Every structure is written in structure tokens, then in C-alpha cells.
Amino acid sequence: MRPENYQAISHPPSNEYELNFGPNHPGIEGNYALKVKLHGDVVVAARADGGYLHRGFEKLMEGRLWIQNIALVPRICVPDPVPMEVCYSMAVEALNDMEVPERAQWLRVLQLELSRIAAHLFTFGGHAATTGMYTTMYWGVADRDQILDLFEEWTGGRVYHIYNIPGGVRRDIPAGFLDRVSHTMDYIESRLPDYDNLFFTNQVFVDRARDTGPMNQQQALEWGVTGPNLRATGLAFDVRRDDPYLVYDQIDFDIPTEAPGDAWARTLVRRQELKQSIHIVRQVVEKLPSVSGPVRTRIPNPLAWNVPPGETYTRVESSKGELGYYVVSDGGDKPHRVHVRGPSSMHAVQVLEQLAVGARLEDVAQIMFSLDACPPEVDR
Amino acid sequence: MKEIDIPIEASVDRNRTNPLARVFDELVRFCRSRSMFMLHYCTGCGAIELPPAMTSRFDMERLGIQPMVTPRQADILLITGYVSIKTLKRVILTYEQMGSPKYVIGICSCTVNGGMYWQSYATAKQLDQYLPVDLYIAGCMPRPEAVLEGMRKLMDRIRSGEADGWKDYYRRYDWYLGNQQHLFGDDWQTPADVIGEASHYDLAGPGTEGEHTRLLQQCQKPLEPQQTFFQIGGSLEVKGESHE
Numbered sequence: 001m002r003p004e005n006y007q008a009i010s011h012p013p014s015n016e017y018e019l020n021f022g023p024n025h026p027g028i029e030g031n032y033a034l035k036v037k038l039h040g041d042v043v044v045a046a047r048a049d050g051g052y053l054h055r056g057f058e059k060l061m062e063g064r065l066w067i068q069n070i071a072l073v074p075r076i077c078v079p080d081p082v083p084m085e086v087c088y089s090m091a092v093e094a095l096n097d098m099e100v101p102e103r104a105q106w107l108r109v110l111q112l113e114l115s116r117i118a119a120h121l122f123t124f125g126g127h128a129a130t131t132g133m134y135t136t137m138y139w140g141v142a143d144r145d146q147i148l149d150l151f152e153e154w155t156g157g158r159v160y161h162i163y164n165i166p167g168g169v170r171r172d173i174p175a176g177f178l179d180r181v182s183h184t185m186d187y188i189e190s191r192l193p194d195y196d197n198l199f200f201t202n203q204v205f206v207d208r209a210r211d212t213g214p215m216n217q218q219q220a221l222e223w224g225v226t227g228p229n230l231r232a233t234g235l236a237f238d239v240r241r242d243d244p245y246l247v248y249d250q251i252d253f254d255i256p257t258e259a260p261g262d263a264w265a266r267t268l269v270r271r272q273e274l275k276q277s278i279h280i281v282r283q284v285v286e287k288l289p290s291v292s293g294p295v296r297t298r299i300p301n302p303l304a305w306n307v308p309p310g311e312t313y314t315r316v317e318s319s320k321g322e323l324g325y326y327v328v329s330d331g332g333d334k335p336h337r338v339h340v341r342g343p344s345s346m347h348a349v350q351v352l353e354q355l356a357v358g359a360r361l362e363d364v365a366q367i368m369f370s371l372d373a374c375p376p377e378v379d380r
Numbered sequence: 381m382k383e384i385d386i387p388i389e390a391s392v393d394r395n396r397t398n399p400l401a402r403v404f405d406e407l408v409r410f411c412r413s414r415s416m417f418m419l420h421y422c423t424g425c426g427a428i429e430l431p432p433a434m435t436s437r438f439d440m441e442r443l444g445i446q447p448m449v450t451p452r453q454a455d456i457l458l459i460t461g462y463v464s465i466k467t468l469k470r471v472i473l474t475y476e477q478m479g480s481p482k483y484v485i486g487i488c489s490c491t492v493n494g495g496m497y498w499q500s501y502a503t504a505k506q507l508d509q510y511l512p513v514d515l516y517i518a519g520c521m522p523r524p525e526a527v528l529e530g531m532r533k534l535m536d537r538i539r540s541g542e543a544d545g546w547k548d549y550y551r552r553y554d555w556y557l558g559n560q561q562h563l564f565g566d567d568w569q570t571p572a573d574v575i576g577e578a579s580h581y582d583l584a585g586p587g588t589e590g591e592h593t594r595l596l597q598q599c600q601k602p603l604e605p606q607q608t609f610f611q612i613g614g615s616l617e618v619k620g621e622s623h624e
Binding site for chain 1: 420421422423424425432435437449462464502523573575576601
């Protein structure tokens with residue numbers, strides 16, 4: 001704009017003002033924005049402004065073959081991509097009435113739980129950073145890299161693995177891999193007391209996160225909250241136990257809950273889930289050598305694979321909450337319709353808009369990170 | 381045509397007549413390459429590999445690269461992955477707010493040719509049609525080592541003076557603006573006075589002004605306060621967000 005076109009804008013005097021929070025903001029998680037109306041530094045109203053990461057996944061998937069979509073789905077949720085692959089593969093298997101070999105199911109569980117640990121380390125690292133404790137973030141990212149190294153050895157990819165395909169998994173684990181998994185689990189478990197001292201029992205964190213962004217159980221159910229955020233309100237609902245998939249019914253684990261439903265409780269639930277996930281990984285490592293057999297069933301020629309017509313809904317528990325795929329097939333070689341029920345679209349839009357009201361501006365980032373919303377999954 | 385070429389030549393010549401200018405330029409370029417502030421704007425999936433690259437394991441800070449929160453103080457704009465059309469508007473706004481010299485790095489395949497989303501209706505396919513890109517780091521997604529290697533390449537290019545995409549933006553502003561208008565509509569405008577800056581840096585050339593800048597001049601309207609977002613009973617639509 002040339003200078004001659006500038007005009008001064010006058011505002012009426014007021015204590016209330018509007019502020020764009022994001023998308024280019026260090027406190028926002030990813031490329032996402034909020035428009036907040038403030039009175040002083042207290043948020044009066046908030047409105048989510050997404051769409052910066054919209055790629056039109058559901059439309060893209062209709063134009064690609066069933067097998068090609070495997071490469072597309074992990075991009076929906078970047079920090080936690082494995083549940084996307086597993087859930088989509090499970091949906092295609094359900095449409096085909098396909099049995100997955102038992103070894104592949106255990107491998108999927110191992111990958112899901114490793115991905116959950118990585119995602120949780122990343123999330124509460126981010127939550128710590130919004131309260132000013134950057135050391136926790138540095139530690140969390142560094143420890144997450146240990147898991148990514150395992151993934152790299154296992155599948156070839158650090159972040160996106162494209163490892164689960166309809167009918168099983170692509171290949172077996174390399175030799176000696178389970179030893180390295182248990183070694184890494186030992187390491188992460190030995191780090192947990194350090195995290196407790198540094199962050200979870202830190203008075204700064206407790207004071208700031210307590211009573212920040214509280215929601216009660218009824219509100220959570222009305223707003224469609226799932227996952228750790230729902231368990232932080234005291235309801236022990238977990239898809240892994242209440243609607244078991246893969247081999248979760250043979251695995252022993254607890255479902256940690258907390259009553260208050262505030263930012264503190266939500267992050268603390270994640271901290272306890274970390275321990276449960278390590279426990280699950282240990283069981284898988286113990287069980288896996290005794291389960292032999294193939295890691296995938298034979299699928300038809302993937303380039304001309306006409307999936308029988310029908311529709312299905314499959315769901316898994318991702319680190320953010322309940323993740324579902326509603327897939328419709330019309331008998332062709334491409335999906336007729338795919339709908340992704342991402343947990344973050346509830347958490348980052350309607351829940352965040354409600355919880356931000358009444359909070360102070362500096363706590364908005366904290367609330368967003370405690371909800372563990374994943375912007376690419378909101379926009380899809 | 382020859383008259384218009386003069387400013388560019390003159391700026392080069394003026395530097396060479398002063399014997400100290402060459403030494404001074406070398407020194408400035410060395411300092412620039414060793415302290416780069418990277419704008420903290422995560423546009424796409426590639427941003428997930430930046431925390432490992434920035435924190436203790438790969439530690440970008442030892443190269444003098446630090447995240448910076450405001451565009452005014454930043455030197456590098458990292459485009460980490462696909463840019464949807466809505467994001468691209470913000471990216472261009474951000475780029476024009478950054479002070480020169482400024483460098484753009486396109487990370488991930490999506491910035492090169494659309495990548496995985498080549499058929500998507502919502503993303504811009506080639507970033508260098510809208511912004512001058514100094515360096516691409518290909519891959520889906522590039523590992524932190526690749527990001528660091530790209531940064532070192534950029535440092536070398538800054539030292540040798542090859543990384544001058546920002547000059548290209550001023551010299552061929554009309555072409556970039558034309559592509560932006562093609563995507564966003566004819567009434568696309570930004571608060572930055574790019575033509576004024578181009579003449580400030582002695583970079584105004586034959587491609588700075590043209591039919592697209594004239595169109596910009598015609599469609600220019602004064603900046604207005606945004607529609608109040610929370611007006612009760614009012615429309616809840618965001619103004620100025622119409623996508624084609």
C-alpha cells in the first residue's frame with residue numbers, strides 16, 4: 001500500500017479490545033489462530049479460527065486407491081501418526097472381512113504405544129514451555145527422539161512410518177530390536193522421577209495450572225470430549241478397554257483418572273498414561289517372541305483392489321482421544337467416502353472457545369496445550 | 381529501457397568506487413550469516429522436525445540460529461511444508477513485514493511442487509511463484525540433519541552474496557504480485573509499501589511496476605477496522621476471507 005492511501009483509524013475509548021492470537025505466535029500449538037476479546041487481560045470471548053492447515057483430506061482420499069491412502073492418512077495428525085494408519089487399515093479390513101495375523105496385531109499395539117509415549121512427551125513438554133519451563137520441553141523433545149530412533153530402525157521413517165497396511169504390517173521387526181525397545185523403556189522410566197521433580201510437582205506449574213480451564217464431567221460429555229481430557233474429569237472411559245481392538249483385551253493396564261478436570265489434571269493424566277504405556281510395551285516385548293507366524297495376510301493386487309461395498313466405523317484410542325474412521329465403499333478401487341472423526345476438532349474448537357472465557361490471556365496457550373489439540377487434525 | 385537499468389548498475393558501481401566498501405560488505409555478510417533469527421511460524425507438518433533440530437540433540441543454536449517470535453526482527457522465514465491459500469496470505473503479509481535482507485527457505489516437497497497434495501483444492505503448489513525462495517530442502521519430511529545442512533548451505537550462500545532472493549522480490553514485484561492476484565483475487569493488497577521500499581534500496585527496475593501494480597493501485601482501499609467479531613446478533617462470518 002502506498003503511503004498516500006494510509007488513513008488514521010480512530011477507535012472509541014474502551015477497556016475491551018480484540019486480539020488475534022496466532023497463527024504466528026509462539027504460544028499457539030501449530031498453525032492455528034484464536035480471536036480473543038479481552039477486558040484488561042481477562043478473556044471475555046474467544047473464537048477459534050482454523051483452516052490454515054486445510055488440505056481437503058477427505059476429498060483427496062476419494063481420488064486415490066485404497067492402498068495409496070495409507071501414505072496420506074498419517075499426515076492428518078503429525079505428532080501422533082500411527083493411530084491414523086492403524087484405524088484406516090482396520091476400516092479397510094472390516095470392509096473386506098479380513099483377518100489380521102496375531103503377530104501383526106501385537107506389532108501394531110507396540111507401535112501404537114510407542115507413538116503414544118512420543119506424543120505425550122511432546123505434549124507436556126509444550127505445556128511446560130507455555131508456563132515458562134523450557135527445560136522440560138528440551139528434555140521431552142530429546143527423550144521423544146529416542147523413540148523416533150526406534151521407529152527409524154524399525155520402519156525407516158522418523159515421523160511418518162507408513163508401516164501398517166490393510167491386512168497386517170509391512171515387515172517384521174529387525175533382529176535384536178526388542179532388546180533396544182526395553183532398553184529405551186528403562187531409560188524413559190528412569191527419567192520419570194526427574195520429570196516429576198522438574199515439572200509435575202513444581203510449585204510454579206501447580207499454581208498456574210490448578211483451576212485453569214476447568215470443565216466438569218457433564219460438560220465434557222456434552223462437548224464430545226474424549227481421551228485424557230475426559231479421563232481428567234473423573235470418567236474412566238478408554239476405547240482400548242471399553243471397545244477392545246487388536247489384542248488390547250489380553251493386555252493388563254490401568255486407566256488413570258483425575259477428578260478436577262482442569263489443566264493440571266489433564267497433564268497429570270498424561271503423565272500417568274506414560275507409565276501405563278511403558279507397562280504395555282513391556283508386556284508386548286515379553287509376549288512377542290512367543291507369537292510366531294506371518295505379519296500380513298495376502299491381499300489382492302493393490303492396484304486393482306475392489307473392496308466390497310459397505311460402510312464401517314472403526315475407532316482407536318489415540319493419544320488425543322477417540323479417533324474414528326467412517327469409510328463407505330461402493331465396490332470400486334477407491335473409497336466412496338471417508339470421514340475422519342478426529343478428537344482434536346472438538347477439543348480445539350468448541351471446548352477451547354468455552355474454556356478460554358474467564359482465563360487470563362497468558363493462560364490461553366496453556367489451556368490449548370493441556371487439551372492437546374492437534375491443529376492439522378482439526379483442519380484436515 | 382536503458383534508463384531504467386541505470387539504478388541497479390549504479391548501486392553496484394557506487395560500492396566498487398569506495399575501496400573500503402568491498403571489505404565492509406564482506407564483513408557484513410559474514411556477520412549476517414552467523415546470526416540468523418528464524419521466524420517462529422510453523423506452516424505445515426515439517427515443523428515437527430524443528431523442535432529436535434532446535435533443542436539439545438541437534439542444537440541449531442551452535443550455528444547462531446535462534447527462533448524469533450516477531451517478523452520485524454527475523455531474518456529467515458521457514459516455510460515448513462504445504463501452504464494452504466489461507467496460510468499463504470499470512471505468509472506474504474509476514475514476509476513483507478520482515479526487514480531486508482531476508483531469506484526464505486522452503487522445507488518439504490510440498491513447497492517445491494505440491495508434494496502429496498498435488499491434487500488438493502486448498503493448497504498453493506509452487507511457493508516460488510509467490511515468494512522468492514532462496515533454498516529448498518526436499519523430503520517428506522526432511523530430517524533434522526537435512527535441515528541443519530540446508531541452514532549451512534544458506535550460510536555459505538549469504539557469505540558469498542548469492543542468497544539475494546529478497547532483491548528479486550523488489551526487482552520483479554510485478555510478476556510476484558500478478559501471481560498473488562491470480563490466486564487471491566484482484567483486490568488483494570497488503571499494508572507494506574513494496575514499491576517505496578524498492579526505490580529505497582535502489583532496486584526498482586523495469587519489473588517492479590507494471591500492469592499488476594497498476595491494478596493494485598486501482599483496487600486500493602483504505603485499511604478499515606475489521607468487522608467486530610463478537611457482535612451479538614450480527615453476522616459471524618469473517619470478513620475478507622473469501623476463498624476462490
